Amino acid sequence: MGNSSRKEESQEEEKEEDGEKARVMEEERRKRKKKKEEEMEDEELPLGVEELLASGDPVLDLSYKKFRRLPGVVCGLHHLEKLYVCGNSLRTVPENIVKLKGLRILALDFNKIEDVPLAICELRNLTRLYLGSNRLVSFPPELRNLQNLRCLWMESNYFTRFPRQLYDLPHLRSLQMGDNRLRSLPPDLWRMEALRGLWLYGNRFTEFPRVLLRMVDLEILDLDKNKITVFPNLRRLPALRLFSYDGNPVEGPPGVGEEVLLVGEGAQEELEDRAYRKAKKEQEAKEREEALLAGEGPVIQGILKTARENSASYAGHKHNEEVPLTEEERRKKEMEAELERALNEYGAGLEYDLEGIEYDKEELIQEGDGFEEYEGQELEYERRDMDYEEGEVLEETGRQGRRH
Template sequence: MGNSSRKEEEEEEKEEETDGETVHITERKEKKKKKEEEEEVELPLGVEELLTSGDPVLDLSYRKFRRLPLRVCGLEHLEKLYVCGNSLRTLPDSITQLKGLRILALDFNKMEDVPLAVCQLSNLTRLYLGSNRLISLPPELRNLQRLRCLWMESNYFQRFPRQLFDLPHLRSLQMGDNRLRTLPSDLWRMEALRGLWLYGNRFDEFPRVLLRMEGLEILDLDKNKITEFPSLKRLPALRLFSYDHNPVEGPPRVGEEVVLVGEGAEEAMQDREYWKEQALAEAREAEELALAGEEEPVIHGILKNSCSAPSRTADDLLVAVGQEEDGDSERKDDEGDFERPSTDYDGNELEYDEDGLEYEREELIYEGEGFEFEGGGLEYERGEMDYEYEEEEELQHRERRVQQ
């Protein structure tokens, strides 16, 4: 009994030492991180001007930073921050001060985890995490409720992150060049998704859940091991499907508006265009035949009154242009012919009302063979004149003069 009690005491002492050492290590890491954050990074040439420019867009890409300069976190006016192609492993917690940040690009760095501080940037709409060392996403990523675009290509994801289901506005998801073999059966819950890039993964079969993604417009499954594709005609919104570098004999069946990328895609689209043109040509031909079988419409032209043409009544002229005139138009002279219209015009201005043009006229005094004006001694002999009725308004004017 005594020996067993002594062993238990020794084990408890070891556990206390281990716990103490763990706590000590954790505290030491935190102190080191805080010290690193407090140390100002030496700024490369030209960066100082960028930091003091007041521009809402800051591009610090490929500057060989191992830590983000703390001064960046004080630029609360920033809306877009690009720090691609550096050697960042994390970001300072003070980056949460960038409340207005909408775009954050962290591609081509050395991050093994998404910094939790990033998950507090609630106004982010685009987040680029490609070409890092990620294998998972933190649960806190759900806080990015406004996120519309997430690119995580060229990482080490073996499973599809289910945290993405809680991002209601995510439209573009780039997960190419990862290690995915399957997709979750409830992926269809991501109803806002419009573009999905899954090239360079390890799919042996076409993920059937994609057939329920009716809102997808772009689907990229290049560089997988898929041997057979189902018909994609049930995806009504699909506009681009890429299947290149898969062991398949030809493209799948898709809608007429879908652009295909892959082996045999060019020939398939050429055939589709050919048959489409043939269908259009047949439709045009059928329409022309239908029109040819119809009775040609009668076109009423405007008649012309000349010396050689037989005399026509005013009613005949009105019928020819499809108009009707109120009042009696059969005013004839003693010999049964219409009186020829006079060409006299007194020069007075025209008056216009809603019913048409109305001319002020003076009474004409006929004496002998000519017209006599009150105040002028000119006499005009009546002469034979021809009138061409080429305009509708002129026709109406002539007809009124006939009726007078």
């Protein structure tokens, strides 16, 4: 009885071992088959790809070539600076990609990548990394190796939490996280001080993330297609140039600076009102300028002429030069001398003439005051005009910055 039981157990163990061996063999067979397919893929490159690989161009675009893996020969192109492999069926990239030390731009959008390959995290000269429309849910800690990264696009993935590994990328300026599954942002997001553009459209926000109000250097903020019902006043973001809130259940735009471009419900009306206010202000300034020129012009010219004459006269005396007199000036001087002799003889009318001199002096002071006031107003108008032109340039910059 006991022998029979032990025999049955032994047979069961043998069956399990045989089954395990069969599974291992099957796994090995599949691996060999996969490797053979990959080798065939390397050999059977799509039409025109061989020419691209042999061109020596630092930019290589292999997008939409139906690759299931990156051709191994690509990792030997050490001169590459930009590599685009969008719209294929890649699940990973070969480890040998680390040999592309000079790579600055890597685009892997629209593939089937589930985890960021660690080899990518060793490309330390990357400045732009595009991982949109894959199957990512997280980043590896090694992502912080990309210290030169300035632009990261990771839209249309499956992130439910903000990846804190991004905090360790000191130069990251543009972060595209649209169409993920975020419900909130970490309260210390303000630590990303280099960030200038943040795209959060198509997530699951029901409230405006208050931490964004502390990110005073943000220039572009996109919160389209969320479920936010109330927006705070955004005038506390002085650098903001573009704010997009389209597709949220709100009736109108939040308060923003006059130079901010708006996209969303009620934005068109606000922008039209803003343009009207600006045009009206311009017209009023122009009318003030014309009024000042019409009312003060002759006085200014007279003062300037007098000032030039006095300056010339002073310069002549200073250098002991004889200033030749015109016929009119000579006659005037003779009349003044004759009047002085008469006053000396009779002493009459002296008080009257002194009063007249005081009056002339007072009139000149009044005219001088008017000139200074006009100059100040003209300078102020020119300064406003410069500010207006600068605002147009900043607004145009914000309009061009949006990409989605």
